[in-house]
Every structure is written in structure tokens, then in C-alpha cells.
Amino acid sequence: MTAFESNSLRSYSQEEVQQILQLAIARQTDDGNQEFSYQQIIEIAAELQISPEAVKQAEFDWIAAQSEVQQRQAFDLYRQGKLKKRLGNFAIVNSFFMLVDFVGGADISWSLYILLFCGLVVVLDIWNTFQSKGEDYEAAFQKWNRKHQIKQTINTVLNKWFKAFQTY
Known part of the structure; x- marks a missing residue:
């Protein structure tokens, strides 16, 4: 049996085919920044007997997934900004308490309890900020996303309203 015959007898699952083709495309292009036109994608799909409608739907799904990835990145940056604040x-607050404690008694005593308690709260906040999986994260993301979409809608309406008044 030749190498070609043994290769033709192999079979692969759809996921394995996707992985193999993804690796082959990555190796095909020495320049990682090479871009493909939509027409080239259609031609590749035609060779794989994939309909143009399936490609169009896949592109639509991919764009939606990329949009969600960008929204999640913006949400993560928002959470990190809140954490920095x-x-x-x-x-500032703990420095003030420590200064008051030091000035009031020439040493630091009771302000350490406030420092420890606030430190615990901050550590929990850090943990929650960088926890990007789970129900709490999803709930916070959905809440932020709804709020963000409402702001965008209001801004769009106000911009249209102001443009309408500018034309008069």
C-alpha cells in the first residue's frame, strides 16, 4: 500500500477538517498579514462545495461574534477603570485616617483596622474585576451592555434631533 492510498483511506470529523484547513491556510501564507477578498473566500468555499449563502451566513455570524468580543473587551476596560478609581x-481615604491617627496619638493604631477592612474589600473587588467567567460576570456584562445600548440609542436620537434643528 502506498502513502497516497493510506492517506485516501483516512477519514476526519468536521472539527478535525476545520483544524487541518486552518493550519494549512496559516502555513500557506508566509506573511501573516495577507488578506483575502470576499471573492477569494467565495472561490475557496466553492472548491469545498460550500454554498455562497452558507458563506454569507457564516460571515454574518463571524461579524456578530467579533462585535461581542469587542463589547466584552470594552466592558473589561470599563471594569478595570472603575477598579483604578x-x-x-x-x-486617599486610608492615608487620611492614618494621618489623623498618627497626629492624634503619635502612632498608628485604630486606623490599621480600617486599613485591613478596606483592604479586604479592595482585594475582593480586584478578584471580581479580573474574574471573566461565571454567572456574576455575565449578569454584570448584560447589565452594562443594556445600559451602553440605551446610551447609544439616546445619543443617536439626540444627534438626529440636533441636526434637524440645525437645518432650520
Whole structure:
């Protein structure tokens, strides 16, 4: 049996085919920045006996997935910004209490309890900020996403309204 015959007898699952083709396409292009036109994608799909409608639907699904990835990245940046603000507040408030404690008694005593308690709260906040899986994260993301979409809708309506008044 030749190498070609043994290769033709192999069979692969759809997931394995996708992985093999993905690796082959990556190796085909020495330049990782090579781009394919939509027409080239249609031609490749035609060779694989994939209908143009299936490609169009797949592209639509891919665009939607990329949009969600971008929204999640924006949400993560938003959460990290809130964390930085809370860390700054923590530093300012605890510095104030430690200064009052030091000036009032020439040493630091009771302010350490406040520092420890606030430190625990900040550590939990850090944990929650960088936890990007689970129900709590999904609930927070959905809440932020709804709020973000409402703001975008309001901004769009107001922009149209102001443009309408500018034309008069």
C-alpha cells in the first residue's frame, strides 16, 4: 500500500477538517498579514462545495461574534477603570485616617483596622474585576451592555434631533 492510498483511506470529523484547513491556510501564507477578498473566500468555499449563502451566513455570524468580543473587551476596560478609581479612593481615604491617627496619638493604631477592612474589600473587588467567567460576570456584562445600548440609542436620537434643528 502506498502513502497516497493510506492517506485516501483516512477519514476526519468536521472539527478535525476545520483544524487541518486552518493550519494549512496559516502555513500557506508566509506573511501573516495577507488578506483575502470576499471573492477569494467565495472561490475557496466553492472548491469545498460550500454554498455562497452558507458563506454569507457564516460571515454574518463571524461579524456578530467579533462585535461581542469587542463589547466584552470594552466592558473589561470599563471594569478595570472603575477598579483604578476605587484603588485611588482607597489610598486617599486610608492615608487620611492614618494621618489623623498618627497626629492624634503619635502612632498608628485604630486606623490599621480600617486599613485591613478596606483592604479586604479592595482585594475582593480586584478578584471580581479580573474574574471573566461565571454567572456574576455575565449578569454584570448584560447589565452594562443594556445600559451602553440605551446610551447609544439616546445619543443617536439626540444627534438626529440636533441636526434637524440645525437645518432650520
